[in-house]
Amino acid sequence: MAAINVLTYHYDTASTGVNPYETQLNPLNVKAPTFGKLFTTPVDGAVYTEPLIYTGVVIADGVNTNAGAPGLHNVVFVATEHDSLYAIDADNGAVLWKRTFLDTTNPGNNINNTLNATEIVPVAAYDVDSGTISPEIGITGTPVIDQGSNLLYVVPKTKEIIRGITHFVQRLHAINVSDGSDAATPFLIGDTTTCCTRNFFSSCCCLWWCNPFGKTINNTQIYVYGNGDGSILDPAGTGKRIVQFNAQRQNQRSALSLVSNHVYVQWASHGDNGPYHGWVLAWNVADIKGSTGFQLTGVLNTSPNNGMAGIWESGGRLVFESDGTTFYFASGNGTGGAPTLDLDGFPTNVNFQNSLVKVVPDPTTNVLNQNPNGWGLKIIQYFMPYNVASLDLSDLDFGAGGPLLLPDNIGAHPHLMITGGKEGKIYLFDRDTLGGFNSTNDNVLNAVNSGGHMTPPVQIGAALSTAAYFNNTIYWVSGQSDRAYAYVINPTQTALVVTSQTVINDFGDFPGSVIVSANGIIGGIVWIMDRRANQIHAYDATNLGTELWNSGQIIGDNLGSVVKFAVPTVANGQVYVGTRNSLVVYGKT
Incomplete structure (x- = not known):
């Protein structure tokens, strides 16, 4: 049986994107015709999530399980925008079980219908006024697997008809990997209705007998104090205004994390259609199978007194320090322009749009006694580019790419981090001192003089993904009409230097994050998606100018339609890729 598991997005909590235990594939044997397509498994929707690999899983009989499937298997887990979760045999492509989150009857221990809906379907693109994910929206953020409890955590998004009214619903589920059933009652993150829904025949259809004037109602435990977009007067009678979680507008795009018995989930928008905010939620799941179940322990909002500032990172993730509590993320566009700062150098309106943010637990707060951005979690450092107002106006999200934590080093700045956004600048940080905001210069390690400002140089044609790190080299593919590059950090930690690049100069728009496979520090292979073709x-990791293989070399190896931000998974001698309607697997033929 194969032994390597890939249980989280980009392989680890630092988001390095590297599998250093690949003993079967190397630059000598990844070549046509001895390496190619092994099988294709059709699925019922587009796969925006990264496939996850869990070896040695005992599949049990149940309402979701296919005949003949019970027994020991290596499994690849794939989620679709049709609100389905598949457990597929990683070695032959057979579907072992399929869980749909659309069944209203709650068969077996499938807990879909907690609101007594008469119909549950995926959210349509027209429901959110955006075609960025089309034609339907279901599961978008990559799930995470807990090996200790054999549970997979996932957030489906659904449209539910309840007493004739359309509701938009998001839940967090804990799924048994053995049979696809729920291990606990799912947590209702949000249930939103406006009684105004869009359809193909009219711009807006409002039901006059409920929610006068199409007023949005959010049934949710998730709120922070603030007067930002969509805020209402606190129903609890505090006299304050609150910003609630809007299950229709919030897009659970980025990957889930599981660290120190806590599940973390974050949100952005559908096509910048508000009201929306950047949210991070945390749950303690140490007793998920017991009486406690999901215990909400933290709520953080990036724009409580404004709007936008979503956390999407092209499908990326929160990245964590080794202590398992301190984490970082990058946010997207906002409004309001350059911030006014308080005496501690923080924005007076506590809005963190287009920012790199450092967060720690905040046990001094709770839902009734909040800090400026929420409770249970607290922002302690941040970085915001000097030209944040221009980024906001031009839709040039700083947070279009996900951050990457680099291993500790012995230089002047032992704790490094990189990230980048739509401008194509690559920012190198000392994560002990992120730099805050300066209206003239960017206080980062690799800033150079550019137009009278100190700011990082443009080094890639838009960073709309998370880089990978292997053998002291950073690998990144352009998100728009450019090459993939390999970089090293110079000895003074003041610049990133290109060491090689691909011959291909256009991988299409939004090709997704790079993956590296290797056997320790040898045999490195860089895997890159190509949406243009x-x-x-x-590619050979020692030189991106050397292409080893691609799926277009032999007609039978064709991949099919690649969705944006697709990320391949390489493990145990095989490469797993989700497409618009299938899982495609490559290996030695």
Whole structure:
């Protein structure tokens, strides 16, 4: 049986994107015709999540399980925008079980219908006024697996008809990997209705007997104090205004995390259609199978007194320090322009749009005694580019790419981090001192003089993904009409230097994050998706100018339609890729 598991997005909590235990694939044997497509498994919707690999799983009989499937298997888990979760045999492509989150009857221990809906379907693109994910929206953020409890955590988004009214619902589920059933009652994150729904025949159809004037009602435990977009007067009678979680507008795009018995989930928007905010929620799941179940322990909002500032990172993730509590994320566009700062150098309106943010637990707060951005979690450092107002106006999200924590080093700045956004600048940080906001200069390690400002140089044609790190080298593919590059950090930690680049100079728009496979520090292969040609490419990690293989070399190896931000998974001698309607697997033929 294969032994390597891939249980989280980009392989680890630092988001390095590296599998250093790949003993079967190397630059000598990844070549046509001895390496190619092994099988394709059709699925019922687009796969925006990264496939996850869990070996040695005992599949049990149940309402979701296919005949003949019970027994020991290596499993690849795939989620779709049709609100389905598949457990597929990683070695032959057979579907072991399929869980749909659309069944209103709650068969077995499938807990879908907690609100007594008469119909549950995926959210349509027109429901959120955006075609960024189309034609339907279901599961978008990559799930995470807990090996200790054999549970997979996932957030489906659904449209539910309840007493004739359309509700938009998001829940967090804990799924048994053995049979796809729920291990606990799912947590209702939000249930939103406006009684105004869009359809193909009219711009807005409002039901006059409920929610006068299409007023939005959010049934949710998730709120923070603030007067930002969509805020209402606190129903609890505090006299304050609150910002609530809007299950229709919030897009659970980025990947889930599981660290120190806590599940973390974050949100952005559908096509910048408000009201929306950047949210991070945390749950303690140490007793998930017991009486406690999901215990909400933290709520953080990036824009409580304004709007936007979503956390999407092109499908990326929160990245964590080794202590398992301190984490970082990058946010997207906002409004309000350059901030006014308080005496501690923080924005007076506590809005963190287009920012890199450092967060720690805040046990001094709770839902009734909040800090400026929420409770249970607290922002302790941040970085915001000097030209934040221009980024906001031009839709140039700083947070279009996900951050990457680099291993500790012995230089002047032992704790480094990189990230980048739509401008194509790559920012190198000392994560002990992120830099805050300066209206003239960016206080980061690799800033150079540019137009009278100190700011990082443009080094890639838009960073709309998370870089990978292997053998002291950073690998990144452009998100728009440019090459993939390999970089090293110079000895003074003041610049990133290009060491190689691909011959291909256009991988299409939004090709997704780079993955590296290797056996320790040898045999490195860089895997890159290509949306222009609907292919996957393999490059020698020592020189991106050397292409080893691609899925277009032999007709039978065709990949099919690649969705944006697709991320391949490489493990145990095989490469797993989700497409618009299937899981495609490559290996030695």
